[in-house]
Amino acid sequence: MIAFIAFSIRRAWQSFWRNGFMSLAATATMVLMLVLLSGLIILLTGLDATLNYVQQEVQVVAYLKDSATAQDVSRLEASLQGMPQVTQVSFVSKDQAYHDFLARHPDEADVINSLPTNPLPASLQINLRDPNDYLDVATFLNNQSPVDRVLNIKQTVDQMVTVIGILRAGGAVILVVVGLIVLFIIVNTIRLAVVSRADEIEIMRLVGASDAFIRWPFIFEGALVGLLGAAVTIGLLLVSQGPITSLLSDYFSVLPVEASATVGRNIALIVLGTGVGIGVLGSYLSVRSYLIR
Amino acid sequence: MQGVTKSYPNGRVALRGVDLTIAEGDFVFLVGPSGAGKSTVIRLLIRDELPTKGVVLLDGRDLGRLRRREVPRIRRKIGIVFQDFKLLPHKTVRDNVGFALEVTGARRREIDPAVERVLQVVGLTGQADQLPAQLSGGEQQRTAIARALVHNPRLFIADEPTGNLDPLISWEIIQLLLRINELGVTVLMATHNAEVVTAVRKRVVALEDGRVVRDEVGAAYHRED
Numbered sequence: 001m002i003a004f005i006a007f008s009i010r011r012a013w014q015s016f017w018r019n020g021f022m023s024l025a026a027t028a029t030m031v032l033m034l035v036l037l038s039g040l041i042i043l044l045t046g047l048d049a050t051l052n053y054v055q056q057e058v059q060v061v062a063y064l065k066d067s068a069t070a071q072d073v074s075r076l077e078a079s080l081q082g083m084p085q086v087t088q089v090s091f092v093s094k095d096q097a098y099h100d101f102l103a104r105h106p107d108e109a110d111v112i113n114s115l116p117t118n119p120l121p122a123s124l125q126i127n128l129r130d131p132n133d134y135l136d137v138a139t140f141l142n143n144q145s146p147v148d149r150v151l152n153i154k155q156t157v158d159q160m161v162t163v164i165g166i167l168r169a170g171g172a173v174i175l176v177v178v179g180l181i182v183l184f185i186i187v188n189t190i191r192l193a194v195v196s197r198a199d200e201i202e203i204m205r206l207v208g209a210s211d212a213f214i215r216w217p218f219i220f221e222g223a224l225v226g227l228l229g230a231a232v233t234i235g236l237l238l239v240s241q242g243p244i245t246s247l248l249s250d251y252f253s254v255l256p257v258e259a260s261a262t263v264g265r266n267i268a269l270i271v272l273g274t275g276v277g278i279g280v281l282g283s284y285l286s287v288r289s290y291l292i293r
Numbered sequence: 294m295q296g297v298t299k300s301y302p303n304g305r306v307a308l309r310g311v312d313l314t315i316a317e318g319d320f321v322f323l324v325g326p327s328g329a330g331k332s333t334v335i336r337l338l339i340r341d342e343l344p345t346k347g348v349v350l351l352d353g354r355d356l357g358r359l360r361r362r363e364v365p366r367i368r369r370k371i372g373i374v375f376q377d378f379k380l381l382p383h384k385t386v387r388d389n390v391g392f393a394l395e396v397t398g399a400r401r402r403e404i405d406p407a408v409e410r411v412l413q414v415v416g417l418t419g420q421a422d423q424l425p426a427q428l429s430g431g432e433q434q435r436t437a438i439a440r441a442l443v444h445n446p447r448l449f450i451a452d453e454p455t456g457n458l459d460p461l462i463s464w465e466i467i468q469l470l471l472r473i474n475e476l477g478v479t480v481l482m483a484t485h486n487a488e489v490v491t492a493v494r495k496r497v498v499a500l501e502d503g504r505v506v507r508d509e510v511g512a513a514y515h516r517e518d
Binding site for chain 2: 207211
């Protein structure tokens with residue numbers, strides 16, 4: 001068994017280098033496809049981060065009655081914080097609202113200053129775990145005595161949820177389609193490499209080599225192509241990591257996009273897994289067509 | 294072969310009810326025009342194809358009933374060479390011959406002596422480290438014969454082994470096959486080479502249009518009556 005594995009690996013290694021051109025073509029295709037795939041994954045990760053950020057920005061804003069006491073408000077805050085749908089509750093006082101208004105509309109300062117009292121209500125701003133819970137929280141707030149009214153942006157939230165859903169689904173579809181194309185192209189390239197050695201396979205069959213002896217060297221060779229392709233791809237990604245990160249933070253400077261080590265490691269694992277997996281699968285399928293008779 | 298008919302998916306019928314028995318130790322020429330069914334007989338014998346009708350028995354085993362993993366074992370009992378030699382161009386003579394043992398799981402220390410032995414039989418000891426491209430056609434065919442012999446086959450099949458060789462070299466190859474036959478190996482040779490067949494006077498099986506039209510011992514290439 002060990003002798004067999006050693007034999008297969010040795011043969012895979014030999015034929016990889018002996019058929020240099022084909023191996024190079026297969027590895028280059030592998031690199032190209034893996035770069036394409038990982039680029040897409042990076043983009044989609046960015047998109048996902050963006051969408052998450054946007055979702056977290058969905059706030060239920062409840063304006064409070066001027067008559068509400070501090071005690072009522074803090075009790076309401078506490079019960080909101082107890083709700084599973086809620087991630088964060090912040091209180092905006094009348095003064096704070098006034099300053100916010102001035103900051104946002106400096107030209108309107110005269111208007112608001114001409115009024116005898118500050119007309120802006122205090123409010124609670126509630127961040128949600130999931131924008132779909134908007135209605136639940138809004139209904140709950142409407143029934144609370146310190147609450148004057150809840151800003152109704154239900155329609156906007158619904159539209160946003162729909163758009164985000166479409167973007168996510170679209171991203172997933174593109175990823176699947178590109179993944180399949182990548183699979184197809186790599187399998188085909190490896191197939192070419194195997195077809196160019198049809199003579200060798202034929203001789204092996206004629207001299208009575210068992211299927212395993214014919215198949216495994218090719219599978220190890222496919223794995224080698226995948227491994228090399230993945231290594232080169234990861235190398236390319238590492239080299240380009242700096243520029244990509246700065247590009248991303250330029251574009252998405254508003255967003256807390258983390259080009260963190262975890263993302264990098266995940267992509268490396270995906271690249272490695274895809275490379276080796278497709279290499280093995282490609283070889284298996286290609287050799288199989290010669291073995292089934 | 295008993296009542297063997299073989300038709301291909303494209304509708305071509307290559308063999309029609311062929312009965313053929315080859316005794317162990319026999320030397321048989323399989324002759325007939327191109328397309329008569331010679332190659333199909335060979336493909337059936339090495340179980341590269343299965344008969345549409347009838348049975349092919351090799352050493353008492355029905356090839357149609359073999360399990361998949363038994364097929365390689367049967368093939369090791371058969372040595373086969375072709376008109377185009379089918380050598381691996383990047384391997385030396387020694388490695389081409391050793392390859393047959395290597396891919397069937399033989400150990401290194403078993404391979405080397407076995408290879409030396411068959412290279413001696415075919416007379417290529419001196420060329421062991423050359424590549425096929427450095428060899429003459431006859432030497433290439435002898436390399437292929439050595440490779441076919443390295444498993445100690447019981448049946449040796451030669452499909453037009455002299456098709457690419459000039460007459461003198463062809464004679465060398467035939468002499469070699471006769472020697473192999475003398476060692477007790479059954480030899481089946483498909484050929485167009487009338488001169489050789491007539492001179493050697495062995496059993497001749499003639500195929501025409503998928504049927505056995507003649508089966509004579511000690512016969513010539515063409516019918517003599």
